[in-house]
Structure formats: C-alpha cells, structure tokens
Amino acid sequence: MLTAINNEKIVIARDAQKPGFFTCPECGEVVTLRKGRVKIHHFAHRSTTSCGYGKGESELHMDLKMQVYDSLRDHQDVEEVAIEVAVGNVRPDVLATIRGCRVAFEIQISALSIDELYRRTELYARSGVYVIWLLSVNPKVNTWYRLRRPESWERWIHHSYSGGNRSGEIHFWYGNGLVRPFRYGNYDRGLGMARRAHIVDDFFPIRLPSWTGGGFHYPERRVWRRRMNTKR
Ligand SMILES: [Zn+2]
Numbered sequence: 001m002l003t004a005i006n007n008e009k010i011v012i013a014r015d016a017q018k019p020g021f022f023t024c025p026e027c028g029e030v031v032t033l034r035k036g037r038v039k040i041h042h043f044a045h046r047s048t049t050s051c052g053y054g055k056g057e058s059e060l061h062m063d064l065k066m067q068v069y070d071s072l073r074d075h076q077d078v079e080e081v082a083i084e085v086a087v088g089n090v091r092p093d094v095l096a097t098i099r100g101c102r103v104a105f106e107i108q109i110s111a112l113s114i115d116e117l118y119r120r121t122e123l124y125a126r127s128g129v130y131v132i133w134l135l136s137v138n139p140k141v142n143t144w145y146r147l148r149r150p151e152s153w154e155r156w157i158h159h160s161y162s163g164g165n166r167s168g169e170i171h172f173w174y175g176n177g178l179v180r181p182f183r184y185g186n187y188d189r190g191l192g193m194a195r196r197a198h199i200v201d202d203f204f205p206i207r208l209p210s211w212t213g214g215g216f217h218y219p220e221r222r223v224w225r226r227r228m229n230t231k232r
Pocket of ligand 1 (some may be wrong): 024025026027028029045051052053
C-alpha cells in the first residue's frame with residue numbers, strides 16, 4: 001500500500017518521513033514505512049496481521065499507481081487526486097476529479113474475477129464515479145499481447161466500453177499520462193491498435209445502459225472513455 005494515516009491525515013509513502021506513527025487506512029493497525037533505493041516507497045503490515053489490504057501487491061502495480069497519480073496531479077483540468085481512497089467498500093488505485101467528474105483509475109495487472117469486475121463497475125456507477133481500467137504494457141508484453149488470445153477478464157473490460165456507436169477497447173498504460181488503446185479484432189491476427197491518447201485531454205465521461213454482449217453481462221455503468229479521432 002502506498003498510503004497510510006499519520007496524525008489523522010492520509011500520507012503517501014514517498015512523502016512520509018521516518019520516524020513516524022503510521023496506521024492502515026483499512027484496519028487501523030500500525031504499519032511500517034518502507035523506504036528503499038530499489039523498491040517503491042510503501043507501507044507494510046506486520047507479519048502477524050490478519051488484514052488483507054495491500055497484501056501481495058506487486059512492485060509494478062505500486063509503480064504504475066504513482067505514475068498515474070503524478071500525471072494527474074499537475075494537470076490543469078484535475079481538481080483533486082488521491083491514491084487508494086475508499087469509494088463505498090472499494091479502493092480505486094487513483095481517484096481524481098476531472099472537469100467536475102469523479103474518475104476511478106483501476107490498474108489491472110493480474111486477472112480479476114468477472115464477478116469482481118462487475119461488482120466494482122456497478123458500485124462506481126451507483127456512486128456517480130466513472131471508471132477506467134488500465135493495463136500495463138512494455139515492448140515485450142506488447143508483442144505478446146498481439147499474438148495471444150485475450151483472457152476472459154481482459155475481454156470483459158474491453159467490451160465494458162461498448163455502447164452507442166462505439167466498439168469496445170482496452171487501454172494500456174504508456175507513461176506520462178498517455179495510454180495506448182487496443183481494439184480486439186480477429187483473434188488470429190491479434191489486436192488492432194489505435195493512436196495514443198491522454199487520460200485527461202482525450203477522455204470524457206459516458207453513461208451506458210446494462211447490456212449483454214460478447215458472452216458477458218454488464219450492469220448500467222459509467223465509463224471514462226476515449227474520444228474518437230484523437231491525433232497524437
Ligand atoms: Zn490493514
């Protein structure tokens with residue numbers, strides 16, 4: 001986890017100093033600030049904990065959270081940005097207010113069950129929050145992604161953006177506020193690739209009705225979706 005409570009305020013591990021008294025935002029137990037040259041600065045529970053919050057979170061996941069946070073923090077159209085704050089009983093990786101809309105950024109590195117994707121999508125919609133799922137990518141993964149058949153959770157995310165006259169797509173984090181959108185086409189030929197797009201400048205909020213398609217069922221949802229014809 002990247003954040004903890006210190007003096008009743010949320011602090012980010014990168015900005016926190018030792019010594020200090022830090023507690024878990026979820027369970028209230030004391031957590032340890034871990035600062036290192038190699039590892040991303042973070043907080044960790046003691047080994048005796050029964051709290052599952054932040055458990056098993058990868059270095060990559062924490063790194064991407066900080067990257068998304070940093071790209072939003074200094075943008076003129078973003079009013080508030082926070083890491084790991086609670087929306088109902090879900091904690092989006094990053095939550096920001098963009099041009100008056102609350103947007104949850106969910107970084108998805110490993111498989112999440114379809115039930116969990118559905119539950120979060122529904123909860124965000126009910127809370128008036130728009131959601132965007134970000135997948136991680138590097139050049140090797142890029143090639144691999146284009147050759148393999150996407151897994152069911154990836155297809156669920158992809159199709160969740162479908163609606164109106166738009167087909168689905170999936171967004172890979174590219175760094176510096178940019179995503180690389182992909183559109184699944186013929187699986188034999190891999191993925192269709194669109195131009196890079198900026199998570200603030202090129203995106204807008206949209207509400208979509210519940211829908212069944214691509215073998216999946218979707219709740220009514222609010223998504224943070226790319227504009228068409230971005231020139232980047
Ligand atoms: Zn905890």
